[in-house]
Amino acid sequence: MxxxxxxxxxxxxxxxxxxxxxxxxxACTVSEAPSQSGEQPQSEGKLAIIHTNDTHGYDMAAEPTDSSPGVIGMAAVAQLKKDYEAQGYNVLLLDDGDAIQDNVLVNLSQGRAAIDFMNSAGYDAMSIGNHEFDWGADNLEKLIGRADFPVLAANVTVDATGEPFARSNAVFEFDDGTRVGVFGLATPETQTKSSPKNVAGLTFAAGEDMYRCAQEQVDELREQGCAIVVCLGHLGSVGGIAPNRSLDVLANTEGIDVFIDGHDHEVVNEMVNGSLLVSTGCHTENIGVVLCEDGSFVEEMVAYGAYEGKDQATDDLVRATHDEVKNQxxxxxxxxxxxxxxxxxxxxxxxxxxxxxxxxxxxxxxxxxxxxxxxxxxxxxxxxxxxxxxxxxxxxxxxxxxxxxxxxxxxxxxxxxxxxxxxxxxxxxxxxxxxxxxxxxxxxxxxxxxxxxxxxxxxxxxxxxxxxxxxxxxxxxxxxxxxxxxxxxxxxxxxxxxxxxxxxxxxxxxxxxxxxxxxxxxxxxxxxxxxxxxxxxxxxxxxxxxxxxxxxxxx
The missing domain is CATH 3.90.780.10 (5'-Nucleotidase, C-terminal domain)
Known part of the structure; x- marks a missing residue:
């Protein structure tokens, strides 16, 4: 000790x-999500940004233990998206990284199972966390190709070519004309938070360079007609090292409406420099839901026990993988x-x-x-x-x-x-x-x-x-x-x-x-x-x- x-x-x-x-x-607001019975009123034109971070392969629902408040699981995330869509919301389902490594449920496949679960759940985009590199950059490139959604990191470049390692951003347009831009930032700590050999030949823009990169992304997305700009920044705000925290990015940029954070496993819900900064903790102990109406953004987080929905196809996939891992x-x-x-x-x-x-x-x-x-x-x-x-x-x-x-x-x-x-x-x-x-x-x-x-x-x-x-x-x-x-x-x-x-x-x-x-x-x-x-x-x-x-x- x-x-x-x-x-x-x-x-x-x-x-x-x-x-x-x-x-x-x-501090965080906790509320119940719309139920499958349709108890909440229709809300046409509203946007719901459902978000997770640092799931670390904890994708199967689990009861609370002495060391965990309980795992909601990926099947619930999948159903939650469907429920909000059924209520008339425009919905984006986003993940802030560190999804593919930690729990044996995803480790034996070197992260492939995690991507398959996310594909089933209908994710729209994710950012790259430091643990995405734990099986090596080559493996991550294969997983990016396997994903049915864009994997984003605007501040990571390949030294040999100067080209981005992954996509920088993605634009989503809904039937009512709403355009939402999403860009990703990977923590510069990846250089040492994953084994250095796994990121050899890559540069992670940090400090002033990262702020400049973020502002360029905001400006580009605004030029593309995006009314809402979201940063998926796997940086952390608590215990992180300045100048590479989410707080530092927000203090040095303008125009980010919602910053979805991760990396430090903290629950965050606060306004910083005019932006809503949110994070759900880890392991799907919570599911974040940012609701947007008339330019106002409010986090209404779903805590363990507050929601019982479950997408059967996703649940079947997760359970089948779980049983296979158990046998091994x-x-x-x-x-x-x-x-x-x-x-x-x-x-x-x-x-x-x-x-x-x-x-x-x-x-x-x-x-x-x-x-x-x-x-x-x-x-x-x-x-x-x-x-x-x-x-x-x-x-x-x-x-x-x-x-x-x-x-x-x-x-x-x-x-x-x-x-x-x-x-x-x-x-x-x-x-x-x-x-x-x-x-x-x-x-x-x-x-x-x-x-x-x-x-x-x-x-x-x-x-x-x-x-x-x-x-x-x-x-x-x-x-x-x-x-x-x-x-x-x-x-x-x-x-x-x-x-x-x-x-x-x-x-x-x-x-x-x-x-x-x-x-x-x-x-x-x-x-x-x-x-x-x-x-x-x-x-x-x-x-x-x-x-x-x-x-x-x-x-």
């Missing part, structure tokens, strides 16, 4: 380490006697958790087994852990839901100074959440969140910055049971996402080019093998609580 300490206690821990020579210095991944590989915490915040993106410990222990164990040498430590970025594991049987489906990426497990040798920079950079925004937060094994470190993070140079092809003064917030207490020195070298196990420079880990990629090697195992292999072999198939009570490897100073 991130053990919360007073600053005095924090200082004491660091002082003891020095003595023993082991340290070298948002039904093998039980072990049990856990304790709940393993994979929540985001507070959780694996802000503090040490027992699931983070389990995952890092597995990587370290597997790297030791594979290399035949002693590996000092392991780092697992919190963003790679996608869900919790409840006490009970653990199947392959469970593990692949929680750890969906199946990255290769690599080893890199780092100088102590490099390791300090890496952990300092990866914890730059604590106590705010970050997908780069390092869950660790064989390593103990402390973070003083009361000290400011001073930015140095921006990492190449990244939205992140190196720390100007590594060690100003982070103190490494121990690595591999042999203390810590800036000058010593340490062998560290990590996924290929980290060793290729994902998230804040650019410095790892530099070192990996010189000293790295692959173990021949994936991170999924490590988890399975550690559970079955090292733990004898049982995660026991020794993992009931985090093991106090990470300490954080608080007031």
């Amino acid at each position: 991130v053990k919360a300490l007073s600053r005095r206690a924090f200082a004491a821990i660091c002082a003891i380490a020095l003595v023993f020579g082991i340290v070298s210095l948002s 991944l039904s093998e039980v590989i072990g049990v856990t006697n304790v709940d393993l915490d994979g929540e985001r915040d507070p959780g694996v993106r802000t503090q040490e958790t027992n699931l983070g410990d389990f995952a890092a222990d597995a990587m370290l164990w597997q790297a030791n087994q594979a290399s035949g040498q002693t590996i000092d430590g392991a780092i697992v970025n919190g963003g790679s852990i996608r869900a919790s594991i409840g006490a009970g049987e653990v199947s392959m489906e469970t593990l692949m839901t929680v750890f969906p990426y199946n990255n290769s497990l690599n080893v890199v040798t780092l100088k102590g100074s490099e390791l300090l920079e890496i952990i300092e950079a990866a914890t730059f925004c604590l106590p705010e959440a970050s997908g780069g937060f390092p869950q660790v094994a064989g390593i103990a470190y402390a973070v003083d969140t009361l000290a400011p993070y001073e930015t140095g140079d921006q990492y190449p092809n990244s939205t992140y910055y190196a720390p100007a003064n590594p060690g100003s917030r982070v103190t490494i207490l121990d690595v591999g049971g042999r203390g810590f020195s800036l000058d010593d070298e340490y062998s560290i196990a990590a996924s290929s996402f980290i060793t290729s420079g994902g998230d804040t880990y650019y410095a790892v990629a530099e070192a990996y080019q010189k000293t790295g090697f692959t173990t021949g195992y994936s991170d999924t292999d490590a988890l399975v093998n550690y559970l079955q072999t090292a733990l004898g198939g049982v995660v026991d009570e020794s993992y009931e609580k985090p093991r106090e490897r990470i300490f954080v100073a608080v007031e």
Whole structure:
């Protein structure tokens, strides 16, 4: 866990380490949608923009759990569109990205199933999220070709040609003459939020360049006679990095009527610089509905439990895919006697958790087994852990839901100074959440969140910055049971996402080019093998609580 300490206690821990020579210095309106019985009055000429974001393959309806408020599902989205159309609305069904990856329901097909569900539901357009690149740019191009709707990203270009990677915008004209223009923006964080190798050769316009791109799109769509302009911008407004948030785009452009946001999994409904900014959270926990009449835009979000409609054809398709995946991944590989915490915040993106410990222990164990040498430590970025594991049987489906990426497990040798920079950079925004937060094994470190993070140079092809003064917030207490020195070298196990420079880990990629090697195992292999072999198939009570490897100073 991130053990919360007073600053005095924090200082004491660091002082003891020095003595023993082991340290070298948002609100939303919720309403019911029109029912299939036609209870709401006819409303000719009105526009309903139904929108989703960050569905992440959670396309099958599911009851609430301790960690989820419930999943409405794609069959409900499909029926909702039909219901509004039946009520006389002009309807657009839009998605803001991160649709094809995360849940095993869509992962086994590398996103094809997600696109098939969206085709069945009748989507009119989607933007590209960072996770659309998780199976590689070539795979995404195939999915774009498979989609019955345009996939949009105005700010992504191909370096070799200077041409757009995908369509920039689309114009929709309804029978009453209403023209609606929609353009897409992909987060510049994609350069590190997906594995960097997956976006090699692509440029994501950021900051002023992205604002200029957005304004050009607005102007172009207005020139085409669009009375309404919608931005599908997978950027995020909460916890994102200025200057690449939706808030930054809206502050630096004019003429966007509705900005449909995503990426940060927040529920948003607010006016910003004359534009309506909305986002539904994630996993179809809500379905957004923006209603437009006489130039006024109002979000009337449909929450889980507020709507029971279901399109049968879409439901049949989703269930058939679900059953097929279940059959493939039904093998039980072990049990856990304790709940393993994979929540985001507070959780694996802000503090040490027992699931983070389990995952890092597995990587370290597997790297030791594979290399035949002693590996000092392991780092697992919190963003790679996608869900919790409840006490009970653990199947392959469970593990692949929680750890969906199946990255290769690599080893890199780092100088102590490099390791300090890496952990300092990866914890730059604590106590705010970050997908780069390092869950660790064989390593103990402390973070003083009361000290400011001073930015140095921006990492190449990244939205992140190196720390100007590594060690100003982070103190490494121990690595591999042999203390810590800036000058010593340490062998560290990590996924290929980290060793290729994902998230804040650019410095790892530099070192990996010189000293790295692959173990021949994936991170999924490590988890399975550690559970079955090292733990004898049982995660026991020794993992009931985090093991106090990470300490954080608080007031």
